[in-house]
Amino acid sequence: MKHHVTRRGLVGSLVAGAGLAVSGCDRLGQSESFQNLLSGAETLTMRAQRLISSRDALAREFSAAEMSPVFRMNGNTMPADPAYARHAANGFADWRLKVDGLVQRPLALSLGAIRALPARTQITRHDCVEGWSAIGKWTGVPLKTLLDAAGLRDGARYVIFHCADDFGGTRYYESIDLIDAFHPQTILAWGMNDAPLPVGHGAPLRLRVERQLGYKHAKFVTRVEVASTLANTGAGKGGYWEDRIDYEWYAGI
Ligand SMILES: Nc1nc2c(c(=O)[nH]1)N[C@H]1C(S)=C(S)[C@@H](COP(=O)(O)O)O[C@H]1N2
Ligand SMILES: [Mo]
Numbered sequence: 001m002k003h004h005v006t007r008r009g010l011v012g013s014l015v016a017g018a019g020l021a022v023s024g025c026d027r028l029g030q031s032e033s034f035q036n037l038l039s040g041a042e043t044l045t046m047r048a049q050r051l052i053s054s055r056d057a058l059a060r061e062f063s064a065a066e067m068s069p070v071f072r073m074n075g076n077t078m079p080a081d082p083a084y085a086r087h088a089a090n091g092f093a094d095w096r097l098k099v100d101g102l103v104q105r106p107l108a109l110s111l112g113a114i115r116a117l118p119a120r121t122q123i124t125r126h127d128c129v130e131g132w133s134a135i136g137k138w139t140g141v142p143l144k145t146l147l148d149a150a151g152l153r154d155g156a157r158y159v160i161f162h163c164a165d166d167f168g169g170t171r172y173y174e175s176i177d178l179i180d181a182f183h184p185q186t187i188l189a190w191g192m193n194d195a196p197l198p199v200g201h202g203a204p205l206r207l208r209v210e211r212q213l214g215y216k217h218a219k220f221v222t223r224v225e226v227a228s229t230l231a232n233t234g235a236g237k238g239g240y241w242e243d244r245i246d247y248e249w250y251a252g253i
Helices: 002-017 025-030 032-056 082-089 111-116 143-150 240-245
Strands: 096-101 107-110 120-127 133-142 158-167 170-177 187-192 206-208 221-227
Touching: 082 158, 096 143, 107 111, 107 143, 111 187, 120 187, 133 143, 143 187, 143 221, 170 240
Parallel strands: 096 221
Antiparallel strands: 096 107, 120 133, 133 187, 158 170, 158 221, 187 206
8 A cells, every 4th residue: 555655656746747747547547658657666666665664674583492592781780870779679669660751641650560561572683783692582562652652742753761870970871763763673671581671681671672783772771751852861962872982873783
């Protein structure tokens, strides 16, 4: 259907661009030059569509047999914040995830409430920019579910993930655009390899944004902020490492 609509749109503009009057569709459909125009448009559309839709494509998913026996922990493995340690010690029972910023209904959700929402499980490969990869199984709530529940407000363009950990007092954070935010494989994971998400891997919630490199997958997420700009967070480049050492903000793989 999408293909059909796009083709009609493109044919329409090509016809208009060529200065042809689209009066009798039947007559046009029979003309040989129109058929040529149509097949040319079709090829063009396929190419254009591939370009446009590549951001929506799914990351490869693997079988259970392909899961890595060891999945390395990287970056911070235990936030220094004493409040985090208290939450971890009591199983995150009083912990809340905030969803706020440019939303109609700010949310504060317990881990129990988040785990009660419909979950998605996916076995994917994590690629770290430092040169290692691992295949793991992730279970969590699609970010789309939370964003739909909160309702985006006008001007919403980015989703910023605020984390509980820091490097030398500077908090870790990351951000993505709305294409990735609503991607079906973008989840806030609370489970890993059929067990609760371990602290070292970002408990109680960590982002999985499967079309991008490892550093985008914010661990220890405490707040999901919807924003119109990245300029007002950290040094304004959209993430801890982007601010520090010029890692790409869009780290597509
Ligand atoms: N909050 C937070 N998120 C983070 C990091 C971090 O140090 N702090 N490190 C990033 C990097 S570079 C990678 S490769 C992955 C590592 O995730 P893992 O520990 O589950 O392997 O988390 C990413 N997310
Ligand atoms: Mo990484």
